[in-house]
Amino acid sequence: MNTSSYTVFSPGSWAWSREYREPVKVIEALDLWGKNVYLVWVPGRDAVLRLQENELSSITEAGISSRERLIYTVAAARIAESLAKLDVLLAPLEGSVTPLPHQLHALSRAVSGNRVRYLLADEVGLGKTIEAGLIMRELKLRGLVRRTLVVAPKGLVMQWVQEMENRFRERFHLLMPAEITALSCIELDANVWQRFDQVIVPMDAVKPLESRRGWSRDQVSRYNRERFENLIAAGWDLIIIDEAHRIAGSTDTVARYRLGQGLAEAAPYLLLLTATPHQGKTDSFHRLMALLDREAFPSVESIKRERVAPYVIRTEKRRAIDEKGQPLFKPRRTQLVPVVWQSRHQKQRKLYEAVTEYVREGYNRALKEKRNYIGFLMVLMQRLVASSTRAIRTALERRLEVIEQEAPLQINSEIELEEDWWDLDGQEQLEQILKHRLVAFASEREEVKRLLSLARQCESQPDARAEALLEWMYRLQAEENDPELKFLIFTEFIPTQEMLKEFLENRGFSVVCLNGSMGLEERRKVQQEFAGPARVLVSTDAGGEGLNLQFCHVVINYDLPWNPMRLEQRIGRVDRIGQEHVVRALNFVLQDTVEYRVQEVLQEKLAAILADFGVDKMSDVLDSAEVASDFEDLYKEAILSPEGVESRIDRLEASLRQRIQEVTTANRLLGEEEQLDSRLVEKISSHTLPYW
Numbered sequence: 110m111n112t113s114s115y116t117v118f119s120p121g122s123w124a125w126s127r128e129y130r131e132p133v134k135v136i137e138a139l140d141l142w143g144k145n146v147y148l149v150w151v152p153g154r155d156a157v158l159r160l161q162e163n164e165l166s167s168i169t170e171a172g173i174s175s176r177e178r179l180i181y182t183v184a185a186a187r188i189a190e191s192l193a194k195l196d197v198l199l200a201p202l203e204g205s206v207t208p209l210p211h212q213l214h215a216l217s218r219a220v221s222g223n224r225v226r227y228l229l230a231d232e233v234g235l236g237k238t239i240e241a242g243l244i245m246r247e248l249k250l251r252g253l254v255r256r257t258l259v260v261a262p263k264g265l266v267m268q269w270v271q272e273m274e275n276r277f278r279e280r281f282h283l284l285m286p287a288e289i290t291a292l293s294c295i296e297l298d299a300n301v302w303q304r305f306d307q308v309i310v311p312m313d314a315v316k317p318l319e320s321r322r323g324w325s326r327d328q329v330s331r332y333n334r335e336r337f338e339n340l341i342a343a344g345w346d347l348i349i350i351d352e353a354h355r356i357a358g359s360t361d362t363v364a365r366y367r368l369g370q371g372l373a374e375a376a377p378y379l380l381l382l383t384a385t386p387h388q389g390k391t392d393s394f395h396r397l398m399a400l401l402d403r404e405a406f407p408s409v410e411s412i413k414r415e416r417v418a419p420y421v422i423r424t425e426k427r428r429a430i431d432e433k434g435q436p437l438f439k440p441r442r443t444q445l446v447p448v449v450w451q452s453r454h455q456k457q458r459k460l461y462e463a464v465t466e467y468v469r470e471g472y473n474r475a476l477k478e479k480r481n482y483i484g485f486l487m488v489l490m491q492r493l494v495a496s497s498t499r500a501i502r503t504a505l506e507r508r509l510e511v512i513e514q515e516a517p518l519q520i521n522s523e524i525e526l527e528e529d530w531w532d533l534d535g536q537e538q539l540e541q542i543l544k545h546r547l548v549a550f551a552s553e554r555e556e557v558k559r560l561l562s563l564a565r566q567c568e569s570q571p572d573a574r575a576e577a578l579l580e581w582m583y584r585l586q587a588e589e590n591d592p593e594l595k596f597l598i599f600t601e602f603i604p605t606q607e608m609l610k611e612f613l614e615n616r617g618f619s620v621v622c623l624n625g626s627m628g629l630e631e632r633r634k635v636q637q638e639f640a641g642p643a644r645v646l647v648s649t650d651a652g653g654e655g656l657n658l659q660f661c662h663v664v665i666n667y668d669l670p671w672n673p674m675r676l677e678q679r680i681g682r683v684d685r686i687g688q689e690h691v692v693r694a695l696n697f698v699l700q701d702t703v704e705y706r707v708q709e710v711l712q713e714k715l716a717a718i719l720a721d722f723g724v725d726k727m728s729d730v731l732d733s734a735e736v737a738s739d740f741e742d743l744y745k746e747a748i749l750s751p752e753g754v755e756s757r758i759d760r761l762e763a764s765l766r767q768r769i770q771e772v773t774t775a776n777r778l779l780g781e782e783e784q785l786d787s788r789l790v791e792k793i794s795s796h797t798l799p800y801w
Contacts, residue, residue, distance in 0.1 A: 115162040115165075116165070116166065116167045118135045118145075118147060120136060120137055121134070124165040124167065126149070128160075133149040133160070135149050136157060144162060145161075146159060146162070147165065198216055198247060199247055199250040200250065201213065201243065206242070206276045207432070209430075209432065209686070210430055211231065211428075212235075219380075224378075225377075225379075226380075227381070227421070228401060228420055229241060229380055230383060230386045232384050232424070234684065235424055235429055237351075241380050243277075256344060257308075257348075257349070258302075258308050258310070258348045259310070260312050260350045261309065261312060261350075261351035262313075262351065262352050262532060263312070264532075265351055265352065265654055265655045266309050269281065269351070273307075279307065281309045283309050283629065284305075284309070285314065290335075300343055310340075312368070313365075315340050316337065318332055318364070342375075343375070348378070350369065350380070350382065351382045353369075354386060354397065355532070356397075357394070357397045358393070379401060381397065381400065387772060391412055392409055401420050414778050417779060418778075439690070440691060443695075443696065446577065446695050446698070448574045448577045449573070449700050454573040457498060463559075464491070467556055467560060472488070473749065478550070482545060482547050483547060485538075486543075488745060489539050492535055492671070493539070497602070497604065497608050497668070500604040501564055502565060502604075505560055505564060509561060512549040512554050513554070531738065534601060534649055534651040534675075537625060574697055578665065578667065579612075581695060585663060595644050596661070596663050597663065598646070598667050599650065599679045600668050601668055603649060605668065606648075610622055613647075618644055619642055620646075622648070623646065624652040625651025639661070640660055646661075650670065654678075657682070657685055658683050659688045662683055662689075662690035662691065663693045664692065665694075666694065666696045667697055669708065672741070673740070676696065679694075680694045703748050704744070706747065707743065707758070711743075714762040718766060736765070
């Protein structure tokens with residue numbers, strides 16, 4: 110029997126190690142040949158060691174200099190113990206974010222592995238930005254990350270700046286092209302990307318160039334060195350790429366994919382964010398997965414479920430729950446609103462029909478003469494006249510200005526579309542086309558002058574769609590019994606936006622506007638005003654990117670983009686986590702027009718697809734340049750030959766169904782979703798670590 114005078118310690122208690130001069134935690138007490146021997150955890154060494162009883166003393170006998178020192182030492186040991194066991198997540202315990210179950214699941218899974226390189230593939234609207242922010246904070250708090258780079262599409266970079274600052278108190282430097290150039294001039298031979306530890310940059314501002322019109326090889330080389338090579342060599346710990354499917358590329362030589370390859374090698378930790386990781390194209394998906402682990406995915410044949418699943422974290426909307434275990438999203442009501450032309454709108458109708466004929470003739474001529482750039486312009490003219498009289502009038506004025514120049518730029522070859530053409534909204538596409546100063550086709554000068562005269566006459570006349578808008582706003586206000594009801598109104602073009610602001614302000618509404626030309630502070634101010642006194646926000650598609658407007662639940666699409674995915678993205682600005690009302694979405698379209706004939710049939714077909722597959726499966730397919738092109742082709746064919754619209758839509762529907770089926774099958778590669786548990790929120794948020 111042991112009669113030693115040494116203190117006896119029980120498992121779970123704390124003792125003082127004479128050798129290591131720090132508190133140690135007793136894991137197990139052993140009796141060996143009449144002596145007490147203890148297995149203890151030594152926090153300073155993060156090791157479990159065997160110590161004899163004479164090597165330990167009680168905390169009170171240790172002679173620690175102060176009570177505060179004892180509390181500090183024990184607390185530090187307990188924190189280190191919890192971190193070592195991974196039974197606590199630090200990021201949710203601070204900041205202004207209360208993560209949802211699926212976001213906590215993503216964080217827990219991401220930090221449980223030795224190598225944080227994941228594809229965050231939650232479906233649209235589930236907060237992948239929040240998940241990435243949580244993972245970044247966790248890695249920073251654990252001392253694993255200091256330098257972070259976020260690469261995102263231009264329209265989302267401001268959202269990233271705001272989300273990181275507001276939700277995580279993390280200050281990022283937004284480097285736009287002008288800032289990169291200015292810093293490069295100031296820093297000369299220095300690497301400007303090493304100037305800041307946390308940077309957000311637009312994706313297309315740093316992709317490498319093969320060439321650029323009017324540039325020498327030296328200019329291209331310098332550009333690539335400043336924008337791409339120095340970025341890759343800047344020594345990042347964590348790189349986050351948003352909308353990562355855009356860097357998968359159609360081939361491995363596309364500039365965006367070359368950017369992705371460089372970024373993948375530039376940091377040990379990598380997060381790829383996309384709601385549409387597999388759009389039915391295994392080669393593109395393979396390129397994406399190879400960025401995470403080139404050795405695990407050496408070829409397309411390596412894309413197998415058992416290999417892919419460990420790298421993917423994904424939650425579907427239908428499985429997402431709140432902290433109480435309830436479904437996260439409410440239903441929405443979407444309706445097509447035909448705008449009827451009355452007798453007082455005859456000039457407006459005449460203008461629409463005249464422009465449509467101009468577009469039809471111009472597009473046919475472009476096809477015959479193989480002048481694709483004129484075809485792009487004609488398509489935009491059709492969308493402009495379907496938007497507003499002011500939109501088409503300003504575009505016609507700009508077109509006439511080019512035509513009447515003495516020596517307009519002669520373009521004999523086809524214009525190559527920019528890689529991000531299908532990512533641009535209508536206004537941005539118009540600006541890109543008009544900058545080419547396109548040569549007129551025969552008799553176009555007289556035709557544009559005639560249309561411009563008609564448009565100027567129309568602007569002083571009643572506007573059918575604006576009148577319908579006002580009527581619906583008052584109707585919804587009455588239905589909801591809310592005189593302060595807020596409205597989010599979308600349009601493709603800035604002139605329409607300006608017209609709507611004037612029209613509504615003249616009728617007593619407080620209106621603010623957002624478009625893609627606005628800077629971060631201006632956008633922030635507009636959002637604050639809309640969250641406060643302003644009742645109406647009129648936004649372009651580019652202006653609306655990245656907005657979180659859950660405090661509003663009425664969306665009016667004043668004009669309709671030709672790709673339905675754009676509509677889904679517009680409505681998604683209010684149909685987000687935290688929305689407390691049923692979302693109302695009204696899609697305005699002029700009756701007895703090409704757009705109406707297409708929309709009427711298309712909405713019916715898309716509704717059937719939604720019923721069969723679900724909105725998120727359809728989004729996986731719609732969010733691609735290939736499908737955007739298909740919808741544009743549908744409208745062009747309807748303009749050129751209005752009869753047969755239904756048969757064309759039938760063919761498109763069949764194609765969409767086939768692609769959705771392919772994507773549904775392909776998504777099985779991503780692995781089985783784990784069951785989400787709402788109790789996880791309580792477990793993590795109630796952890797005692799903050800009190801230690």
